[in-house]
Amino acid sequence: MTLIGVIGLLVLFTLLALRMPVALSMLAVGFAGTVIANANKFILIGMSSEQAWTRGWKTAYSNIAGETFEAASNFNLLVIPMFVLMGSLAGVSGMSNDLFATAYRWMGHLRGGLASATIAACAGFAALSGSSLASAVTMGRVALPEMKRYQYDDSLSTGSVAAGGTLGFLIPPSGGMIIYAVLTEQSIGRLFMAGIIPGIILTLLFIGAILITVSRNPAAGPRGDRSTRSERMASLYRALPIFLVVGATIGGMYTGFFTPVEASSVGAFLTFCVALARRSLSLRAIRTVVLQTMNATATVFLIIIGAFVFIPFMSLTELPGNLVEILTSLPIGNVGILLVIVAAYMFLGMFLESMAMLVLTIPVVIPIAIGLEWDLVWFGIIVVIALEMGMISPPVGINVFVVKSIAPDVPMGRIFAGIWPFWFAMAAMIGLLILFPQIALYLPQKLVGN
Numbered sequence: 410m411t412l413i414g415v416i417g418l419l420v421l422f423t424l425l426a427l428r429m430p431v432a433l434s435m436l437a438v439g440f441a442g443t444v445i446a447n448a449n450k451f452i453l454i455g456m457s458s459e460q461a462w463t464r465g466w467k468t469a470y471s472n473i474a475g476e477t478f479e480a481a482s483n484f485n486l487l488v489i490p491m492f493v494l495m496g497s498l499a500g501v502s503g504m505s506n507d508l509f510a511t512a513y514r515w516m517g518h519l520r521g522g523l524a525s526a527t528i529a530a531c532a533g534f535a536a537l538s539g540s541s542l543a544s545a546v547t548m549g550r551v552a553l554p555e556m557k558r559y560q561y562d563d564s565l566s567t568g569s570v571a572a573g574g575t576l577g578f579l580i581p582p583s584g585g586m587i588i589y590a591v592l593t594e595q596s597i598g599r600l601f602m603a604g605i606i607p608g609i610i611l612t613l614l615f616i617g618a619i620l621i622t623v624s625r626n627p628a629a630g631p632r633g634d635r636s637t638r639s640e641r642m643a644s645l646y647r648a649l650p651i652f653l654v655v656g657a658t659i660g661g662m663y664t665g666f667f668t669p670v671e672a673s674s675v676g677a678f679l680t681f682c683v684a685l686a687r688r689s690l691s692l693r694a695i696r697t698v699v700l701q702t703m704n705a706t707a708t709v710f711l712i713i714i715g716a717f718v719f720i721p722f723m724s725l726t727e728l729p730g731n732l733v734e735i736l737t738s739l740p741i742g743n744v745g746i747l748l749v750i751v752a753a754y755m756f757l758g759m760f761l762e763s764m765a766m767l768v769l770t771i772p773v774v775i776p777i778a779i780g781l782e783w784d785l786v787w788f789g790i791i792v793v794i795a796l797e798m799g800m801i802s803p804p805v806g807i808n809v810f811v812v813k814s815i816a817p818d819v820p821m822g823r824i825f826a827g828i829w830p831f832w833f834a835m836a837a838m839i840g841l842l843i844l845f846p847q848i849a850l851y852l853p854q855k856l857v858g859n
Contacts, residue, residue: 413449414726417442421719421769431765432708435715436473442722443469450725476717481710484670485590485597490706491673492582495654495680496538497698502684504651505547508533511644513555514636521623521630523559524569525616527552531573532580532612533648536655537680539582540705541763541800545574545808549815562629563819565622568827570815571808572615575797575835578763580608581659582673584709585767585796589789592716592771596786597669598662602852603786605659607794610848611838618830650683663852709764716768723772732773733780743781744843750774751795751839758799762807766796790849791842798835801828 417438424434448465452458480486499505512526512533519525531548538544549570556566578585581601590597623630636644658676661667667675684690690698736746757766770792778788800808803825812824842848 411726411728411731413442413446414723414728417722417726418728425761425765430711431762431768432711432715435712435719435768439715439718439720439722440469440473443472443718443725446722446725472721473718476721477714480591480714480717483591486587486710486713487670488582488587488597488673489584489709490702491670491677492539492584492587493705494698494702495582495673495677496534496540496543497701498677498680498684499534499537499651500543500547501694501698502680502687502689504537504648504680504683505530505534506551507644507648508651509548509551509555511648513633514641514644517633518635520627520632521565521619523552523556523561523633524565524619524623524630527556527566527569528573528576528612528615528619531570532576532608533651533655535577535580535608536582536659537651537676538577539580539584539587541574541577541585541797541808542811544577545570545811546815548573549812553812553816559631559633561631562626562827563816563823564827565619565629566827567809567812567816567819567824568829568831569615569619571801571806571812571824571828572831572834574808574811575800576608576612576615578797578800579604579611579790579793581605582669582676583793585763585793586789588709588713588716588764588767589771589792591713592720592768593775593785593789595789596853599786599853600789601659601662601669602855603790603849604793605852606848607790607838607842610841611794611835614834614838615831618834622830650686654679654683663855712764712768716771719768720772728773733777736777737780743783746777746781747783747791747843750777751791754792754795755798755802758796758802758806761799763796763800766799767792784846784850786853787842787846787849791839794835794839794842798832801832 421434421438424437425431444465447468448461451461451464509526509530512529513523516522516526516529527548530552531544534544534548552570553566577583581604583604586600586604587597590600619630654676657679658672661675662669662672739746754766778785800806806825809824809828813821
C-alpha cells in the first residue's frame with residue numbers, strides 16, 4: 410500500500426511539473442489511486458480480480474461524490490466568498506490608496522520610509538483582503554511609482570512589495586488559514602486570532618529589515634517629504650473607515666459577538682457601504698468585483714474538493730503513518746523534526762505555489778504533528794510562515810513574478826536580491842514561535858467560548 414502512495418505522489422508531482430492545475434491533479438490522482446488501492450486491498454483478502462476492481466471503482470465513485478458534496482456544503486467555507494468580496498470592494502473603493510497615503514504621511518520622511526510605509530500598508534490591506542497576491546498587486550501599483558520617483562533602489566522597492574504581500578497569507582482573514590482550518594478540522598476563528606500577534610511582529614521585523622538595509626546603504630532608501638501635522642491627521646481621518654471595518658470584523662470575532670462566518674458577512678457589508686458612500690461602485694466596478702469574487706471562490710473550492718479526494722487516498726495507503734514512524738524514530742527531538750518539516754516547505758517553495766504546497770502536504774505533516782502532540786493551531790501558524798517564505802523564494806516565488814509584472818523594467822535578479830532581508834526576517838519569526846509558542850496561542854486561549 411505504501412508503494413502505491415509513493416507512486417501516487419510521484420505521478421502528482423509529474424502532473425504539476427506539466428503545468429496541470431493542482432486541483433485537477435489531486436482529483437485525478439486521488440480518484441485513480443483510490444481505485445487501485447482498494448482493488449489491491451480486496452485482492453489481498455482473497456477476492457477475485459474482477460470483483461476487486463469492480464469494488465475499487467464503486468468505492469472511488471462513492472468517495473468523489475461524497476467528498477465533493479461535503480466540501481461544497483461546508484457552512485464554514487462561506488467565509489471565502491465573503492472575505493474575497495470584502496477585499497475586492499476595498500480595492501475598487503480606493504481603500505488601498507488611503508492606506509498607503511496614511512502610512513506615507515507618517516513614515517515617508519524617514520530613511521527607507523516609503524518602503525516601510527509599503528509594508529505597513531500591505532499589512533493593513535491584508536486585514537481587508539486575506540490574499541497575498543491581492544496585497545502585492547494592489548499595493549505594488551500604488552507604492553512602486555512613488556519609490557521610483559524618490560529614486561529608491563530597485564531591489565529594496567520591489568523586495569518590500571513582494572515581501573509585504575506575503576502578509577496577506579498570515580494576517581486574518583487569511584485564505585491560507587481558512588483552507589488549513591478546513592483540512593485539519595480546526596477552528597477558523599482560533600486560527601485567525603493566532604495570526605494577529607505573529608502578523609504584527611512579522612510586520613515590525615520587515616520594517617527592521619528595511620532599517621538595517623538603509624543603514625548599510627543610505628542611498629537605497631532616500632528620505633521623502635515630511636508631512637505637516639494637519640496632513641497626517643487628515644490621512645488618518647481618510648483611513649478611518651478601514652480601521653472601523655477591520656476593528657468590527659476582528660474585534661467581533663475576538664469578543665465572541667460574531668462567528669467567523671458572521672464576521673466575514675459583516676465585513677463585506679461594511680466595505681460595501683464604504684464603497685457606496687465614496688460613489689466608487691460604477692457598473693464596470695461592480696462587474697469587476699463580482700467576477701473577481703466568483704473566480705477566486707471557484708478556484709479555492711475546486712482546490713478544497715481536490716484535497717478532500719486526495720487526502721483519503723493518502724490515508725488508505727498508510728504513507729503518512731509510515732512517515733510518522735520514520736521521523737519519530739530519528740534521534741533529533743521534536744524541534745529537529747519541526748525544522749526538517751520547515752526545511753521541506755522551503756525546498757518545495759522553490760518549485761510549487763503556496764496553496765498547492767498547503768493542500769499537498771497537509772495529509773503528510775498533520776499526522777506527524779498529531780503524533781508528536783503539537784498544538785495544531787500553533788503548528789498552522791508556523792506552516793503559514795514557511796509557505797510565505799516559499800512565496801518569495803527563487804526560482805518560482807510567485808509574489809516575485811507578480812511584482813515583475815508590475816515593474817517589467819526591473820530585472821528578475823534584482824527583485825530576488827531584494828527579498829533576502831525579508832526572508833531572514835521570516836526565519837527569525839519561526840524561531841520566535843518555536844521559542845515562545847504563546848506568541849501564537851495567547852489570543853486563541855483568550856477567545857470567548859474556548
